[in-house]
Amino acid sequence: MNTPKELLYSKSHEWVAFSGDTAKVGLTDFAQNALGGLVFVNLPEVGDEVEKGKACADVESVKAVSDVYCPVSGEVTAINEDLLDQPELINQSPYEAWLFEVGSISDKEELLDAAAYEAFCAEEE
Amino acid sequence: MELIFERSREGRGCAILPGLDVPAAELPEALRRGRKLHLPQIAEVDISRHYTALMKRTHGVNDGFYPLGSCTMKYNPKINDEMAGLPGFSKIHPLQPAHTVQGCLKALCMAEELLCEITGMDGMTFQPAAGAHGEFTGLMLIQAYHESRGDRKRTKIIVPDAAHGTNPASASMVGYEVVSIPSNSEGCVDLEKLRAAVGEDTAGLMLTNPNTVGIFDKNILEITRIIHDAGGLNYYDGANLNAVMGMVRPGDMGFDVIHLNLHKTFSTPHGGGGPGSGPVGCKELLKPFLPVFHQVREGDSCQFDTPAQSIGSVKAFYGNFLVVLRALTYVLTLGAEGIPEASANAVLNANYLMHELAGLYEMAYDGPCMHEFVMSLSKLKKENGVSAMDIAKSLLDHGIHPPTMYFPLIVEEALMVEPTETESKETLDQAAAVFRSIYETALSDPQSLHEAPVRTPIRRPDELGAARNPKLRYQFTE
């Protein structure tokens, strides 16, 4: 399992990359592996208010749909439109395939570092 | 196999219609279709062969055992189809004057009276075209009832986590918030959790009994009472009525509104996914809200009536009439003694097959089942890597339609088996032998099951590719 050190992680298996006062959010390698081949993503719209811990996107595999929970509160400033045509990018390179970017961050969940997240995943398995 | 479009040859066709016997009228240019219409050009003999080839690549109830849990794939008696095909029904325009359609109206009245007696309801609409359509209609009755009393705080519908997916989806369509309550270790409603979930905001409960794991919830009266005490109404999902019809009635269990799946319990054919029929029955208190076109008797004749506070219409006209007619034919055939005989044997067959498999296969719940039972393949999956899907696919090679897979969601690696009453003991014995031999193969040669099926028209399809690159129609080259 790939768990880059420079990222932070939620217990619902999203990764967060902070940069200044914005954060990009994606799905972890553990998550994409558990979900299997993805076929579609439903992303929020730019300008949407998002709240930490609340579902704001979902990803579809052949026979399942899973919510993506936003690890931070703020406003969506960008979405990764490439994923709308190529959801398989999440399977291929989960840490490049960010889903959306949040700005004006007002709050965030308690996030794990790479080591803590790996330990958390080991427990879940 | 070739698509019908690939069989097309320029210049071929069938001579169906005569020429014009009145002066030709010209459609104004601005209204004329510009786009070329591609339809097959094909002689009748090749149409016949094309569909016969497709027929041979289709598994129906007449082909063999079809124990698809929760779908009640019983035999479809042929007299039902013959009756539905009578010109006195099939050639009747829905907007004919009432005095020219008394036979149709009487059929609807008779079906209502018989099915109300079987379910313990007071009135029934035949407008809904399918089970999910019935759920939507029934929930609208509940909504209209609360609204008529000025009770607008009831915003929640309680649905057990084992419920059919249509239940929460229907509740959402009616604007209700869905409160999912977990089942207890016996697969039944957890009374404590139910008590904790109800309140002033409870509009109602959706439940099927026997439930989706094939167990009759013995606390049913307590369950429906909890909802009634909170001011809510009880909705019965009739998908599993085949277990209890003629034995016990949803109306006597405390349910206020119910849908039936005539294409399950009442033997009308499924048609490859429809047309079905999902009539909704209700107690007296909900009758004023039934959809328009409610059939009523007036003296010796019948007519349609619009209930005073009708919710409106969920489709055009009066429902899938010819399907209702098939079900009526079936109920008339079975009658007072045949209806409970059917459910008794559905339950006997399920228990017998469960007993025959229980030594090898792990049952999700203990004790006798009703008309269906759920097995869990999770142990086999863990130990030998053989999944419920592998077992199902292997059954295809033996000419048996697999049980429902991966449902209910509360059982891991679930296979849900519903043999129905119309299967003989030897069919069940043969199926049990097949299940056993597949289990032995799972232990000795798991790889061969991952590759199953091998004797079907196609092997396992690439569903991921289909969903990632949707190809949903044939593309013509010009």
Add this chain to the structure above:
Amino acid sequence: MGSYVPSTRQERAQMLQKIGADSIDALFANVPAGMKLKALHIPQGKSELEVSELVSSLAAENRVFPVIFRGAGAYNHYIPSIVKSVTSKEEFVTAYTPYQAEISQGILQSIFEYQTMICELTGMDVSNASVYDGASAAAEAVAMCRDRRRGRVLVSAAAHPMVIRTIQTYCHAAHVEVEIVPMKDGVTDKDALVSMLDAKAACFYLQQPNYLGQFEDADALGELVHSAGAKYVMGVNPIACAMVKTPAESGADIAVGEGQPLGMPLSFGGPYLGFMACTSAMMRKLPGRIVGETTDSEGNRAFVLTLQAREQHIRREKASSNVCSNQALCALTASAYMTAMGAQGMQQVAELCYSKAHYAAAELGKISGFELAYTGPFFHEFVTGCPGDPQALLSRLEGEGILGGYPVEGGILWCVTEMNTKAQIDRLVSVIQEVRATWN
């Protein structure tokens, strides 16, 4: 015997013995004792012969009209023999939803072919595997357009009243009020539509040709709808589609309709067929089953149910529609019909309907008071005036074995199809002339 249960008393005893149960009753132990039904108060079962006689006697209480000039949502068309032969094949009749693709290729392929034909007929990009009927298809289409930004639903007053009612019922469930765009001269009032469109309008539903048979100015209405940023939903007659501008050509985002004219008998209103097709952009919002082409593990062509994550069995309370079953056998009927007719045959039906309706309208128009109520172009239905009691006229026609037009506000709505010969039309006209003479 009468319950289609094959097992004998002896076999049941063997089975019970193996299970270790004393009686079948013991298997119902969970049912509270007081709740068990003592007796079912319905008639005793009957033999097949008796049932056949009973149900046939009901059929005999209905009147089959040899001549029909009534449509209003259900249309009398010729059904080729091959269609009936295809749709009565037991495998198609008795199978369930094609969950197991390996043994359901026949049904899956037939649905794929159906989807292709519906796309061809309407010009749209994507079709689903069908829904219950034209009215519920319209209601589902409206639901596809609503979102949290745009919630207003506009429907033409010239649509079929039952379709309007169904859209209203579905919308009421979702706490949305349907706004009716009024009619002027038998078609949708454009000025009224303009005044009602705004940034909150989700969609406008138009029926083409409309309930009164009139062709709407569908292109212009579509432009108005799109310029307000709303979605354009068209309800169309599938026979008319063969000769008239397709909904795609008129700019529709979603095309729906009642598929009954495509080979389904009148059947007192059902089962019929709701077809639904949309642009690629709206594909993911399309409810119901959809079949896609793929390959199997050996590279052979294969068909599967696809895009399933849209559906209720996966999304549960988050699904936008609860549609589960479709009308597969009716979809098969429609594709067998379109195959038997071919493009030429479909155009021929449309032309026969069109020319015969225009002949009938012209002949009726020669009778004083039976002139056309509206002057616009029409397809195979039209409204004439009726300068007397329509019921009296229709009763007289009934006596002649003719199911006359349907009474509507301002007159009678007539429908003429390829089933009506010139001789029938002339007979209709002469009976009406006779009745008219008594009204002077």
